[in-house]
Amino acid sequence: xxxxxxxxxxxxxxxxxxxxxxDAEVAQMQADAQAAEARKAEEDAAAKALANLKxxxxxKLIAGKPLTAEEADTLVL
Amino acid sequence: MANTMTLISSVxxxxxxxxxISFTSIPSTYTDLKIIGSIRMANTSGDVGVYFNTAATDSSxxxxxxxxxxxxSDNHSAQQSIYIAPVNTTNQTANTFSNMEMYxxxxxxxxxxxxSIDNVQENNGTAAYSTLVAGLSTKTAAISxxxxxxxxxxxxxxxxxxxxxxxGIKNS
Numbered sequence: 001x002x003x004x005x006x007x008x009x010x011x012x013x014x015x016x017x018x019x020x021x022x023d024a025e026v027a028q029m030q031a032d033a034q035a036a037e038a039r040k041a042e043e044d045a046a047a048k049a050l051a052n053l054k055x056x057x058x059x060k061l062i063a064g065k066p067l068t069a070e071e072a073d074t075l076v077l
Numbered sequence: 078m079a080n081t082m083t084l085i086s087s088v089x090x091x092x093x094x095x096x097x098i099s100f101t102s103i104p105s106t107y108t109d110l111k112i113i114g115s116i117r118m119a120n121t122s123g124d125v126g127v128y129f130n131t132a133a134t135d136s137s138x139x140x141x142x143x144x145x146x147x148x149x150s151d152n153h154s155a156q157q158s159i160y161i162a163p164v165n166t167t168n169q170t171a172n173t174f175s176n177m178e179m180y181x182x183x184x185x186x187x188x189x190x191x192x193s194i195d196n197v198q199e200n201n202g203t204a205a206y207s208t209l210v211a212g213l214s215t216k217t218a219a220i221s222x223x224x225x226x227x228x229x230x231x232x233x234x235x236x237x238x239x240x241x242x243x244x245g246i247k248n249s
Contacts, residue, residue: 004096004234006224011086011243012102021096028132029096029226032157036124036228043151 050074081247082111088241094119094234097226100243105185105219107245112223114177116164116196119236122229123166123198126158127179127212129190129220133157138212144204158226159212162196173199174239185219 003021010017021029057071067075085107086100103110116125128136137154142162153160164175177196184190194210225241227234 006097006099007088007090007095007235008099008101009086009088010102011100011104014086016088018095028157032126033122033229039153040124047149 080249083107083245083247085110085243085245087243090235090237090239092237094236094239096234097224098235098239098241099222099224100241101222103184103221103223103243104245105221106247107185108183108248109246110179110181110184110220110223111244111246112177112179112181112241113244114179114225114239114241115174116177116239116241117169117174117236118164118166118227118229119234120229121166121168122227123163123168123175124228125161125164125225126156126228127161127192127194127223127225128158129214129216129224130218130222132224133216135215136212138210140208140210142206142208144206146204158224159192159194159214160210161194161225162208162210163198163206164196165198165200169198169200169205170202173201175199181220187217187219190214190216190220 003023003026006019006021008017008019053071054074057067057074060067060071085103088098134155134157136156136159138159139152140160141148141150161177162175165173175196175198177194179192179194181190181192192212194212197207198205
């Protein structure tokens with residue numbers, strides 16, 4: 001199966017070329033994709049953890065229960 | 078202060094899409110570069126990056142983004158490319174495109190290359206991301222080529238009718 005292609009335009013000549021990506025370029029893009037996916041998963045997990053912590057802190061405040069240090073950190077500016 | 082703005086080149090993606098898009102042989106006769114893009118990916122992965130000249134782990138960026146409900150910030154370092162934004166994908170309204178502007182001052186100089194980028198998604202839905210990016214490439218050579226590509230892997234394609242316009246700006 002042919003690799004994906006790059007659309008390249010030469011600004012001096014105006015010539016457009018469609019060039020098949022090398023296996024190395026495809027591998028690099030896939031590695032970048034995996035890294036981006038992993039990074040996004042980490043960011044999503046961190047955001048979810050923070051939201052859960054804030055919700056827990058809020059619930060404890062309303063109920064008059066003591067907060068953990070982590071929960072308090074979400075409230076202190 | 079810039080007083081001229083000249084279209085250097087433009088590219089419009091045809092049927093079938095493209096995995097990456099490159100401007101090459103960019104003349105070094107301008108002061109700054111400006112790129113305007115109308116971007117849509119042909120699948121569900123909308124993270125797009127840009128690198129100058131050849132790909133190398135010399136890029137970093139700091140960005141802020143919001144989707145209409147929440148806002149956040151992020152940063153990346155030692156990357157192959159400067160992160161642009163989540164652009165429109167097949168998850169957004171059909172036939173809509175993200176609007177992107179990129180400004181690269183002193184692109185032909187011998188200092189590291191900074192870039193500012195803004196992008197907004199278009200979407201007839203509850204969420205649409207707006208993104209502001211401050212990017213840096215530690216390359217000191219003049220920028221002679223610029224490449225855009227999707228982070229979704231080798232099969233990700235810029236959709237048909239995606240286009241980029243490259244302008245040169247002179248301050249004299």
